[in-house]
Amino acid sequence: MKIPVGISSCLLGENVRFDGGHKQHSYVQQTLGQYFEFRPFCPEVDIGLGIPRKPIRLIRRPGSDEIRCVSTVDSGQDFTDALTESAQQQAHWHQELCGYILKRASPSCGMERVKVYTDKGMPINDGAGIYAATMMKNFPELPVEEEGRLGDSRLRENFIQRVYVMWRWKRLLESGVTVGRLVDFHARHKLIIMSHDQQDYRALGKLVAAIRKDNLEQQLPDYLHGLMKALKKIATVGNHVNVLQHIQGYLKQNLDREDKQELVQVIEDYRSGIVPLIVPITLLNHHFRRNPDDYIARSWYMKPYPSELSLTSDI
Ligand code: SF4
Numbered sequence: 001m002k003i004p005v006g007i008s009s010c011l012l013g014e015n016v017r018f019d020g021g022h023k024q025h026s027y028v029q030q031t032l033g034q035y036f037e038f039r040p041f042c043p044e045v046d047i048g049l050g051i052p053r054k055p056i057r058l059i060r061r062p063g064s065d066e067i068r069c070v071s072t073v074d075s076g077q078d079f080t081d082a083l084t085e086s087a088q089q090q091a092h093w094h095q096e097l098c099g100y101i102l103k104r105a106s107p108s109c110g111m112e113r114v115k116v117y118t119d120k121g122m123p124i125n126d127g128a129g130i131y132a133a134t135m136m137k138n139f140p141e142l143p144v145e146e147e148g149r150l151g152d153s154r155l156r157e158n159f160i161q162r163v164y165v166m167w168r169w170k171r172l173l174e175s176g177v178t179v180g181r182l183v184d185f186h187a188r189h190k191l192i193i194m195s196h197d198q199q200d201y202r203a204l205g206k207l208v209a210a211i212r213k214d215n216l217e218q219q220l221p222d223y224l225h226g227l228m229k230a231l232k233k234i235a236t237v238g239n240h241v242n243v244l245q246h247i248q249g250y251l252k253q254n255l256d257r258e259d260k261q262e263l264v265q266v267i268e269d270y271r272s273g274i275v276p277l278i279v280p281i282t283l284l285n286h287h288f289r290r291n292p293d294d295y296i297a298r299s300w301y302m303k304p305y306p307s308e309l310s311l312t313s314d315i
Contacts, residue, residue: 005036111146145159
């Protein structure tokens with residue numbers, strides 16, 4: 001079953017841009033498309049701007065902090081409200097998504113650092129596309145990324161990790177959350193959270209420990225918020241090393257001296273940047289195949305997403 005992910009239509013090769021062209025992204029379409037069921041949407045076409053059309057841009061009117069989206073040829077033609085309304089009308093399918101990939105720099109779709117023009121001087125890159133900003137405000141926990149940033153191996157891994165966690169979270173909600181199921185969900189994600197942020201890991205542990213049947217419903221949004229906030233932080237090499245050493249502890253009764261030394265060395269090599277994360281994880285998986293441990297076998301850290309995506313080979 002593929003994971004539902006929203007996407008700016010032009011990234012899938014649809015000719016919906018102002019100039020009648022597209023911005024097809026081959027990694028997104030060919031690689032991620034094997035795992036994600038893309039839901040393409042073009043807000044500018046949705047509001048009836050047509051193809052081709054005059055380009056639009058973000059402006060800050062003199063004496064105001066408010067950002068508006070207007071035609072580049074006639075700043076009196078203002079599309080802000082229409083783009084906001086378009087995002088509101090899509091909320092019914094946005095709520096089913098586990099992630100969203102947006103076209104960078106677009107005054108409608110850009111996630112951040114979109115050019116905002118003023119009367120004076122150079123534009124400032126501090127805006128967000130109107131459609132994207134409304135969608136992100138409506139669904140603040142939704143993993144969102146821009147196609148341009150997916151070229152960075154750590155940002156790519158981080159986004160895909162969050163999409164898969166959101167997918168499992170939605171499955172948990174569908175199955176009917178109980179205190180036991182939430183505790184199990186948290187236990188299976190603990191090592192992933194630890195690799196992103198140790199402080200958030202401790203805070204989420206406390207939150208889960210205080211959840212009871214009578215406050216479960218009330219605490220779920222706080223848990224999801226804490227989880228996605230932690231996962232949004234890029235996992236550092238130092239945190240991964242801590243997690244790998246923690247996992248290594250589960251093997252201490254089972255490995256001989258040589259195997260232990262080899263594992264220590266491989267983790268050190270990862271810390272030094274000599275080998276990528278896939279190397280210590282592969283060696284650990286090899287040892288756990290011979291010496292199974294239920295907690296590690298159920299932890300999503302060891303297999304957070306399909307290994308065919310090769311994400312841990314690049315970080
Ligand atoms: S509005 Fe969004 S989907 Fe449409 S062409 Fe622009 S960036 Fe692409």
